[in-house]
Amino acid sequence: MKGPLLLLIVGVSEVYSGHSLRYNYMAVSVPGHGLPLFSEVGYVDGIEIVRYSSDVGQVVPVAPWMKKVEDPDYWERQTQIIQGNEAVAKQSVKNLMNRYNQTGGFHIKQAMYGCELRDDGSTSWYYQFGYDGKDFMAMDIERGVYYPLTDQAQVTTQRWNSPEARVGERDKNYLENICINWLKIHIKNGKEELERTVPPEVKVSDQNINGVTKLHCQVHGFYPREVDVNWQKNGIDVSSYEAKHILPNSDGTYQIRVTVEVPAEDREGHSCYVDHASLEEIVTVKWESQVSSNTLWIVIVVLSGVMAIAALGLIIWKTSSASVKDGSSISSNA
Numbered sequence: 153m154k155g156p157l158l159l160l161i162v163g164v165s166e167v168y169s170g171h172s173l174r175y176n177y178m179a180v181s182v183p184g185h186g187l188p189l190f191s192e193v194g195y196v197d198g199i200e201i202v203r204y205s206s207d208v209g210q211v212v213p214v215a216p217w218m219k220k221v222e223d224p225d226y227w228e229r230q231t232q233i234i235q236g237n238e239a240v241a242k243q244s245v246k247n248l249m250n251r252y253n254q255t256g257g258f259h260i261k262q263a264m265y266g267c268e269l270r271d272d273g274s275t276s277w278y279y280q281f282g283y284d285g286k287d288f289m290a291m292d293i294e295r296g297v298y299y300p301l302t303d304q305a306q307v308t309t310q311r312w313n314s315p316e317a318r319v320g321e322r323d324k325n326y327l328e329n330i331c332i333n334w335l336k337i338h339i340k341n342g343k344e345e346l347e348r349t350v351p352p353e354v355k356v357s358d359q360n361i362n363g364v365t366k367l368h369c370q371v372h373g374f375y376p377r378e379v380d381v382n383w384q385k386n387g388i389d390v391s392s393y394e395a396k397h398i399l400p401n402s403d404g405t406y407q408i409r410v411t412v413e414v415p416a417e418d419r420e421g422h423s424c425y426v427d428h429a430s431l432e433e434i435v436t437v438k439w440e441s442q443v444s445s446n447t448l449w450i451v452i453v454v455l456s457g458v459m460a461i462a463a464l465g466l467i468i469w470k471t472s473s474a475s476v477k478d479g480s481s482i483s484s485n486a
Contacts, residue, residue, distance in 0.1 A: 170268055170269055170270035170271050171196065171197055171268070171269050171335060171338075171339050171346060172195075172196070172197055172198075172266060172267070172268040172269075172335070173194070173195070173196055173266050173267055173268075173331055173332075173334060173335040173338060174194070174195045174196075174198075174264065174265070174266030175192060175193070175194050175195075175263075175264070175265055175266060176192070176193050176195075176262070176263065176264050177190070177191065177192035177193070177237065177241070177262070177263050178190070178191050178192075178260060178261070178262045178263075179238075179241035179242055179244065179245050179260070179261045179262075180245070180258065180259065180260050180261075181245050181246075181249060181257070181258060181259040181260070182257075182258055184258050185258070187260075188205040188206045188207045189206045189238075189242065190204075190205070190206040190237075190238040190241050190242065191203070191204060191205040191206065192204045192234055192237065195266075196215070196335070196338045196339070196342060196346065197346055197376055197377065198376075198377045198400070198406075199215055199342075199345070199346070199404065200214045200215065201213070201214055201215040201218050201338065201342075202214060202215075202218060202230070204230075204231070204234045206238055209231075209235070210227075210231050211227055211230040211231045211234055212227075213227075215342060215345075217341045217342040217344075217345065218338075218341070218342075220341040221337075221341065241261060244261055245259060245260075245261050248261060248283050248304075251304050251307070252283070252284075252304060259283070259284055260283070260284055260285065261282075261283055262281075262282055262283075262285075263279075263280065263281055263282075264278070264280050265277075265278060265279040265280065265323075265327065266278065266327075266331065267327050267328075267331035267332050267335060269332060269335055269336070269339075275328070275332055276293070277293055277324075277327035277328065277331065277332075278290075278291065278293060278327075279291035279293075279298075279323055279327065281298075281305075282301075283304075286302065287301035287302060288300075288301055288302055288304070288305050289301050289302075289305040289308060289309055291320055291323060291324070292320070293324065293327075295320075296320040296321045296323075296324035297309075297312075297313045297320040298312050298313060298319065298320050345404075348375060349375060349376065349429055349430035350373060350374055350375040350405055350430060351374060351428065351430040351431060352371045352372060352373060352374035352379070352426060352428055352430070353371070353372045353373050353374075354369065354370070354371050354372075354424065354426055354435070354437055355368070355369070355370035355371075355372065356368070356369055356370075356424055356437050356439055357370070358419060358439065360416060363415075363416055364413055364414075364415065364416065365413070365414050365415065365416045365418075365419055366393060366411050366412070366413055366414075367383065367411065367412050367413075367414060367419065367422055367424075367439055368409055368410075368411050369381055369383060369409065369410045369411075369424035369426075369437070370407070370408075370409045371407065371408050371409070371410075371426055371428075372401075372405075372407040373401065373403075373405045373406075373407065374405055374406055374407075374428050374430065375404065375405045375406065375430075376429055377398055377406050378428075378429065379398065379406070379408060379426070379427065379428045380425075380426070380427040380428075381396070381408055381410045381424065381425070381426055381427075382410065382424070382425045383410060383412040383422060383423070383424055383425075384422070384423050384425060384436075385414075385421050385422050385423075386421045390412045390414075390422070391412070392410050392411060392412055393411040393412050393413045394409070394410070394411045396408060396410055410424070419439060419441070420439075420441075422438070422439045423436045423437060423438040423439065424436070424437045424439070
């Protein structure tokens with residue numbers, strides 16, 4: 153790292169700490185864009201654990217520790233469940249095309265659902281649906297009912313919330329109980345990987361364009377995924393110039409860049425704040441003018457209170473339910 157660096161410790165980390173189990177599935181009207189007609193993928197803490205695609209026709213483990221699942225019939229049973237999902241999803245796409253008065257073309261139905269278990273024992277869950285990359289409907293997690301996010305979803309929500317169907321109640325039961333139980337099993341089997349922490353590298357730099365300066369704070373190589381990165385000027389928050397997107401690295405860690413725009417003469421006093429579960433305390437890096445280089449690198453390592461400086465389809469949704477992985481229950485066609 154070139155040039156002086158001011159490192160300030162300003163408080164105890166409060167970044168979310170816990171684990172999550174999430175499933176995404178997707179069905180398309182016709183082959184195209186390199187996508188299978190149907191696919192479903194499961195993730196724990198953002199790490200892909202299982203995968204199914206209509207091209208393969210079988211649920212397969214992805215994370216090495218998924219092979220520790222003790223039930224010998226697990227993979228065959230899950231394959232049968234997902235194949236049932238596939239048949240329902242393909243019909244659902246046709247139903248939605250009719251509802252949107254579409255006679256052909258490439259259309260996509262997606263879903264995202266899952267549960268979270270925090271270190272303090274609290275839980276949360278969600279179930280979201282969409283069509284052609286737009287919101288369709290979602291679950292009210294408190295009442296266990298679905299609400300429409302577009303006019304075309306009203307028919308579905310009325311049917312799913314009817315006393316005869318009670319789809320939301322069944323899905324809520326899955327998320328509160330079955331999903332959480334399986335998450336605990338996955339945490340146990342993948343403990344070595346899932347409970348590791350990798351501290352971030354932080355890069356602070358500036359870029360001058362037509363009299364306007366962009367200050368970049370690049371945070372790289374951290375795990376778990378949750379991180380809080382903010383710019384402040386003299387202790388007051390500064391709005392970021394770009395959306396904050398956390399992107400995966402090939403080694404299983406994550407990265408994020410947070411940028412603010414400031415007048416060229418107003419760079420002084422800006423600091424980047426980084427909060428992460430691997431850090432016992434929030435770390436602040438102050439921007440400072442550089443002569444030979446305006447790039448600063450910090451590697452923050454915290455071990456037992458000792459700190460050493462060294463070293464990102466679509467909104468995912470679902471419009472119909474059928475049985476899902478790990479014994480879940482999904483409803484009929486949208």
